[in-house]
Amino acid sequence: MLAINNLHAEVEEKQILKGINLDIKPGEVHAIMGPNGSGKSTLGHVLSGREGYEVTQGSVQFGQKDLLEMSIEERAREGLFLAFQYPVEIPGVSNMEFLKASVDAVRAHNELPDLDAVSFMKKARSVCKAVDLDQSFLKRGVNEGFSGGEKKRNEIMQMMLLEPRLAILDETDSGLDIDALQVVAEGVNSLRSPDRSFIVITHYQRLLDYIEPDFVHVLAGGKIVKSGDKSLALELEAKGYAWLAEEVV
Amino acid sequence: MSDLILQAAQAEKTTPLPWLADFQQLQNNTWLRQAVPTRKTEAWRYTPLNRLEKGNFFGAPAQVHECSECLQEQISLPDANGDELDCYRLVFVNGFYAESLSALGELQTGVSLCRFGDANEAQQSAIKTHLGTIANDSVNLFTTLNNSQLQEGVLLSLDDGVVLDKPLRILWLGSAQAVPFSVTQRLLVLMGANSQAMVLEQHLSDDAEQNSFTNGVTELSLGEGAQLHHYRLHQEHESVLHIGGVFADLGKNSLLNSFHLAFGSVLTRIDIVVNHRGQGAHSELSGIYLPRNNQYVDYHTCIEHRVPNCTSNEVFRGIIGDSARAVFNGRIHIHRDAQKTSAKLSNKNLLTSNRAEIDSKPELEIYADDVLCAHGATISQIEDEALHYLRTRGISDQEARVLLSFGFINTLIEKIPHTEIAEYLRPKLAVLFARDPELLRHIV
Numbered sequence: 001m002l003a004i005n006n007l008h009a010e011v012e013e014k015q016i017l018k019g020i021n022l023d024i025k026p027g028e029v030h031a032i033m034g035p036n037g038s039g040k041s042t043l044g045h046v047l048s049g050r051e052g053y054e055v056t057q058g059s060v061q062f063g064q065k066d067l068l069e070m071s072i073e074e075r076a077r078e079g080l081f082l083a084f085q086y087p088v089e090i091p092g093v094s095n096m097e098f099l100k101a102s103v104d105a106v107r108a109h110n111e112l113p114d115l116d117a118v119s120f121m122k123k124a125r126s127v128c129k130a131v132d133l134d135q136s137f138l139k140r141g142v143n144e145g146f147s148g149g150e151k152k153r154n155e156i157m158q159m160m161l162l163e164p165r166l167a168i169l170d171e172t173d174s175g176l177d178i179d180a181l182q183v184v185a186e187g188v189n190s191l192r193s194p195d196r197s198f199i200v201i202t203h204y205q206r207l208l209d210y211i212e213p214d215f216v217h218v219l220a221g222g223k224i225v226k227s228g229d230k231s232l233a234l235e236l237e238a239k240g241y242a243w244l245a246e247e248v249v
Numbered sequence: 250m251s252d253l254i255l256q257a258a259q260a261e262k263t264t265p266l267p268w269l270a271d272f273q274q275l276q277n278n279t280w281l282r283q284a285v286p287t288r289k290t291e292a293w294r295y296t297p298l299n300r301l302e303k304g305n306f307f308g309a310p311a312q313v314h315e316c317s318e319c320l321q322e323q324i325s326l327p328d329a330n331g332d333e334l335d336c337y338r339l340v341f342v343n344g345f346y347a348e349s350l351s352a353l354g355e356l357q358t359g360v361s362l363c364r365f366g367d368a369n370e371a372q373q374s375a376i377k378t379h380l381g382t383i384a385n386d387s388v389n390l391f392t393t394l395n396n397s398q399l400q401e402g403v404l405l406s407l408d409d410g411v412v413l414d415k416p417l418r419i420l421w422l423g424s425a426q427a428v429p430f431s432v433t434q435r436l437l438v439l440m441g442a443n444s445q446a447m448v449l450e451q452h453l454s455d456d457a458e459q460n461s462f463t464n465g466v467t468e469l470s471l472g473e474g475a476q477l478h479h480y481r482l483h484q485e486h487e488s489v490l491h492i493g494g495v496f497a498d499l500g501k502n503s504l505l506n507s508f509h510l511a512f513g514s515v516l517t518r519i520d521i522v523v524n525h526r527g528q529g530a531h532s533e534l535s536g537i538y539l540p541r542n543n544q545y546v547d548y549h550t551c552i553e554h555r556v557p558n559c560t561s562n563e564v565f566r567g568i569i570g571d572s573a574r575a576v577f578n579g580r581i582h583i584h585r586d587a588q589k590t591s592a593k594l595s596n597k598n599l600l601t602s603n604r605a606e607i608d609s610k611p612e613l614e615i616y617a618d619d620v621l622c623a624h625g626a627t628i629s630q631i632e633d634e635a636l637h638y639l640r641t642r643g644i645s646d647q648e649a650r651v652l653l654s655f656g657f658i659n660t661l662i663e664k665i666p667h668t669e670i671a672e673y674l675r676p677k678l679a680v681l682f683a684r685d686p687e688l689l690r691h692i693v
Contacts, residue, residue: 048641051633051637072637072640072641073640073641073643073646075641076640076642084638084641088635088637090635090639090653091660092655092660093652093655093656098639098644098652098691101648101652101691102644105642105643105645106643109643142638162643
């Protein structure tokens with residue numbers, strides 16, 4: 001599904017990723033944990049194609065294709081989805097227009113016909129309900145005036161509509177109360193399937209109680225310094241990250 | 250004395266109004282004392298008047314004009330069910346009344362609605378009493394010109410307590426003639442205490458090169474507790490020259506909601522003056538301007554707070570593309586006695602080309618000490634963050650730019666209280682952002 005090989009990337013000439021290797025197979029859930037500033041979010045941005053993040057070395061294979069050669073929108077159409085840590089507010093563009101434009105673009109890329117308005121509405125309403133957002137959120141401007149939790153749920157709603165092959169959740173749990181956390185986790189779990197993979201970027205073990213990962217990686221100083229199964233997350237929760245830093249040294 | 254001043258002063262009228270001759274003579278005398286503003290005149294420093302001065306628009310009187318098919322097609326405005334909007338409709342072509350295209354029907358008691366050329370004695374008297382008196386200490390020379398030149402116009406007068414049962418729609422249509430000509434448009438709305446109305450003014454032309462100078466002035470007088478929804482939409486061809494104004498007097502506890510739109514043209518200059526004359530009056534003024542190519546749009550607004558306890562809220566947004574240019578001048582004048590005034594002004598501009606230009610100028614003049622006055626002006630480009638966000642959802646860069654540009658003005662369209670007007674405008678505005686219908690299909 002996704003093969004990251006010796007990935008180096010810099011932002012404003014500052015090296016952030018210093019040789020990431022990661023192999024994600026279909027159906028797997030990989031959690032990426034690590035201290036602040038370790039490069040977790042940068043990895044998400046680089047994979048989604050954000051401008052200003054320059055890959056200086058390495059490669060990323062997405063399915064049969066070279067991910068780094070693709071434009072931002074091509075990546076999305078090929079089935080890569082990034083749930084933003086800080087979703088952007090866009091007043092004047094309704095959530096519904098936005099979602100339809102997005103779904104149509106992805107479907108067109110996959111040579112599927114546009115959904116007619118009625119089927120789309122039905123689908124949009126059902127995912128809206130699934131993430132426990134009132135239907136009125138579909139009519140509001142994209143993320144406009146949404147609370148932190150509502151924005152995160154809106155991200156999950158988009159993910160459920162777009163049904164990506166690979167979803168990257170960038171600290172989707174930050175700022176969520178326990179109820180919202182469960183809603184988000186249920187959304188993710190409902191999408192888990194043998195041909196869909198997830199990268200869950202998080203600070204805390206808490207989210208992983210609800211979204212059970214197959215692998216846990218610790219990112220520190222721009223590299224993956226330790227990988228393990230879900231028990232690693234519990235160990236990190238108990239011991240913090242400092243002992244890993246010492247191990248690396 | 251400039252040729253423009255002299256030529257206009259001597260212009261011949263095709264259909265003069267004898268009962269207004271005295272007033273017009275006085276106005277003409279005033280006009281003769283005017284000088285055409287130059288770039289040194291602050292209120293006109295950005296407004297290019299050279300085309301007006303050189304255009305020979307007052308050399309020959311306008312002729313009564315047949316309404317072309319192209320113009321007729323523009324008349325339709327559907328309601329929520331897709332049927333033609335039920336309204337009182339007055340249509341003028343190049344300033345002359347087009348009876349066959351108009352629809353007045355039965356008027357309810359307490360409503361006086363007519364064109365000036367058809368005014369009865371009582372209506373003539375109302376016109377003579379009020380014409381040129383509204384916000385008349387803020388008028389400019391082009392209002393004086395309008396006063397002296399007008400030969401047609403519309404009067405709407407409502408008795409106390411009357412709620413106009415249907416919207417009044419006035420279509421000012423334009424079409425080129427053999428030689429350059431001028432068109433004078435006029436609307437006078439007199440609202441009695443607690444009366445209510447909706448008035449929609451549309452300025453349209455056929456889609457060919459225009460060779461006229463249009464001067465359209467609107468006067469709105471709101472009595473105590475009166476409520477008016479007013480629209481003034483400039484949808485003309487980009488070759489038009491239009492200088493106009495909207496002048497409003499607001500009585501005690503009255504409410505004015507006035508929405509403005511201009512696509513842009515060689516010259517579109519609109520002055521809006523809202524006078525809060527009675528305590529408790531409130532005005533909502535909003536507008537959108539969208540010049541492209543080499544077009545020009547200029548809104549000069551002036552909110553006068555003369556008495557205490559009034560509120561005003563003004564929001565204008567513009568998108569300026571290509572080599573177009575826009576001017577927004579927003580003045581708030583709070584007089585010494587106008588304590589407890591709340592006045593808000595916001596002007597936001599989006600530049601979609603590095604050749605586009607906006608001059609945005611808030612002007613606050615405050616002489617009272619217990620007031621709330623907020624103003625803000627911004628000039629920006631499409632936000633990278635928002636563009637990126639849309640693209641990460643598979644939306645193309647091109648479509649994302651269209652969505653974001655349209656979204657920038659859509660926040661105002663969404664607030665239009667009459668949904669049929671919002672729905673009518675959406676596709677007409679959307680096409681300004683892209684020629685390819687594929688890029689527009691998610692917004693219209």
